[in-house]
Amino acid sequence: MSPTAMAHALNAGLRRAMEDDDRVVLIGEDIGRLGGVFRVTDGLQKDFGDLRVVDSPLGEAGIVGSAIGLAMAGYRPVCEIQFDGFVFPAMNQIVTQLAKYRHRAEGRASLPVVVRIPVGGGIGAIEHHSESPEAYFAHTAGLKVVCPSSPQDAYDLVRQAVRSDDPVVFLEPKRSYWRKGELDLDAVPAPVERARVLRAGDDVTVVTYGALVPVALEVARICAEEGRSAEVIDLRCLSPIDDATILDSVRRTGRLVVAHEASRTAGLGAEIAARVQDRAFYSLEAPVQRVTGYDTPYPPSRLEEDWLPGVDRVLDAVDRTFEH
Amino acid sequence: MSTEPLSLLAPDGTFTAHAGPAGPAGPFGPAELRALHRDMVMTRRIDTEAIALQRQGELGLWPSLLGQEAAQVGAGRAATPRDVVFPTYREHGVAWCRDVDPVSLLGLFRGTTLGGWDPASNNFQLYTLVIGAQTLHAVGYAMGIVRDGDVGTGDPGRDRAVLVFLGDGSLSEGETNEAFVWAAAQSLPIVFFCQNNQWAISSPYSVQSRVPVAQRAQGFGFPGVRVDGNDVLACLSATRDALDSARAGNGPTLIEAFTYCRNPHTTSDDDGRYRSGSENDAWAARDPIERLRRHLVSSGAADAAHFAKLEAQERALGERLRTGCRALPDPPPDSSFRNTYVDLPAELAGQLSEHTEFVAAGQEDAR
Structure with missing residues (x-):
């Protein structure tokens, strides 16, 4: 156990996955000699060779499309898309092929492909480098979508994603790449599809994932000072969603705030709110609150601090749940 | 480069030997010629029966291949069982060559399945409806073959390649162009077999490009070969050469089989709105099956008894398709x-x- 940054934990997880199974192949732009623009694959090409860590031509459709073919040939490819806003040229392959293939093949064949994508804002970036595209993927049947918030989860989830026979869209909150946390390389990982209660509480539930997890924990700390007990749930797996953990919490607290960086309309928060009102309506003391990015394109970075859901906006939402 | 397509068998059935990169193509033995003819006849019967089934309301849609039998059978028979084939959605003749049960081709168009066969069992992948998407899967599969070490060993029991089908319309898709880039840069064991049937629904080839299909390969850095797509022997020879080259580790080839689909894009299309019947008549005179039949007769490779036997087999296939189609089970609701x-x-x-x-x-x- 030692404090490790998420980027290093991901590197360790990928290295372990490649050691465990020699059919794991990484494909992406600049992931070999450079080690990726975030250095997540640093040193892997040197140690595993250029047939297993492939510096691809520039072409996201080619990255995902060739990964599909590799999977058909019995390999377990892990794609790296360089930035969230660059995944869209690959959307045809992801939506029409990767997600649908098992269904088309009537369950006879699966595509064990992982598509890693750095996501989210808060890093002062230019356009297309701060987006949160998770709802597109969560809306697409046949994909699993995960998003770790800690180095340990990143390490565990990336290894589990590689072992999954279903395709996995693996979202890496880039704001969290260099946050350190404890990492145990041999810990027994939690099931992929299980949300995690990071802090227990009785008065209000805050559900979030990725880079907003530390924000939610800070909110809970402040709530405690104000005499309110907030439960914080890290969703981890965005598709399928672990309803049971959320519902169990909301049935106790009666209040729910969902926070994500992605735009509000038709986002994950809407889905969670819909499920909670459907299945825990009589437990609710107040309407479900969403704290999200706004329904605009991601703004110029000088405006992002106020655009992104931060501690104050989440606290305001918590307050609103107590107004009823 | 020459834009005159490689042709071995003239429309009147005259055979002319031609030296390809792997040596002279032909002569072809009588048994092989009869088998190729039979493949094309059976392919056309599948197509004709399926169109009739669509007209009777048994299929929702059918994409006909009328006129493309030589291209599909020539290319399909060039591949070995170990080679892996990626079709579009019109490769009924290739499916026949890969021993896919023809009844299972109907399920997709009857609505009983979105696939219909096990993609692994005959090394014949599922039909892909999104134009060009399969070219990248083929590239990835070829990357897998390289990683398996099954290329360039010189062992015919080990070396294998990928044969991917595409149409002239798909050449304008970004994904097809990415596939060309990837295949060339990694010198992958892959053959791109483009049936240029000259029409992408109502769009003529002039909408897609100002140079012949085969010429486009040059810009990507690998050979492009133009063949008479209505000449099964030319298609077979060119694809054999290209697959041999790919298996030997010499990288990709693009084959353009210049042909014509004499039926509309699908049974839902009305080609009278965009092309002339005289064009169709001209291509009917270049019919791929008739030209090989003439050659079989003139060379004495087949007699009347052979053709009578073939007709009986054809009728039996038709009956099996009609019965089999109606017997395709609805998928379970779950x-x-x-x-x-x-x-x-x-x-x-x-x-x-x-x-x-x-x-x-x-x-x-x-x-």
Whole structure:
């Protein structure tokens, strides 16, 4: 156990996955000699060779499309898309092929492909480098979508994603790449599809994932000072969603705030709110609150601090749940 | 480069030997010639029966290949069982060559499945409807062959390649161009077999490009070969040479089989709105099956008894398709739910229960 940054934990997880199974192949732009623009694959090409860590031509459709073919040939490819806003040229392959293939093949064949994508804002970036595209993927049947918030989860989830026979869209909150946390390389990982209660509480539930997890924990700390007990749930797996953990919490607290960086309309928060009102309506003391990015394109970075859901906006939402 | 396509068999059935990169193509033995003819005849019967089944309301749609039998059978028979084939959605003749049960081709168009066969069992992948998408899967598969070490060993029991089909329309798709880039840069064991049937629904080839299909390969850095797509021997020879080269580790080839689909894009299309009947007549005079039949007769490779036997086989296939089509079972109502993920997620299990109850209630009401 030692404090490790998420980027290093991901590197360790990928290295372990490649050691465990020699059919794991990484494909992406600049992931070999450079080690990726975030250095997540640093040193892997040197140690595993250029047939297993492939510096691809520039072409996201080619990255995902060739990964599909590799999977058909019995390999377990892990794609790296360089930035969230660059995944869209690959959307045809992801939506029409990767997600649908098992269904088309009537369950006879699966595509064990992982598509890693750095996501989210808060890093002062230019356009297309701060987006949160998770709802597109969560809306697409046949994909699993995960998003770790800690180095340990990143390490565990990336290894589990590689072992999954279903395709996995693996979202890496880039704001969290260099946050350190404890990492145990041999810990027994939690099931992929299980949300995690990071802090227990009785008065209000805050559900979030990725880079907003530390924000939610800070909110809970402040709530405690104000005499309110907030439960914080890290969703981890965005598709399928672990309803049971959320519902169990909301049935106790009666209040729910969902926070994500992605735009509000038709986002994950809407889905969670819909499920909670459907299945825990009589437990609710107040309407479900969403704290999200706004329904605009991601703004110029000088405006992002106020655009992104931060501690104050989440606290305001918590307050609103107590107004009823 | 020459834009005159490689041709071995003239429309009147005259055979002219031609030296390709792997040596002279032909002569072809009588048994091989009869087999190729039979493949084309059976392919056309599948097509004709399927169109009739569509007209009778048994199929929702059928994409006909009329006129492209030589291209498909020539290319299909060039591949060995170990080679891996990626089709579009019109490769009924290639499916025939890969021993895919022709009845299973009908399921996709009858609505009983979105696939229809096990993609692994005949090394014949599922039909892909999104134009060009399969070219990248073929590239990835070829990358797998390289990583398996099954290329350039000189062992014919080991070396293998990928044969991917595409049409002239797909050449304008970004993904096809990415596939060319990847295949060239990694010198992958892959043959791109483009049936240039000159029309992408109503768009003539002039909408897609100002140079011949085969010429485009040059810009990507690998050979392009133009063949008479209505000449099964030219298609077979060119594809054999290209696959041999790919298996030997010499990288990709693009083959342009210059041909014409004499039926509309699908049974839902009306080609009278965009092209002339005289064009169709000209291509009918270049019919691929008739030209090989003439050659079989003039060379004495087949006699009347052979053709009579073939006709009986053809009729039997037609009967099997008609019966088999009507007997294709509807998929179980839970199949989509169960085939989306390896394990049924809880939310989807709930939706399946909801659906099952709804279906059961409907059946109860109907009683």
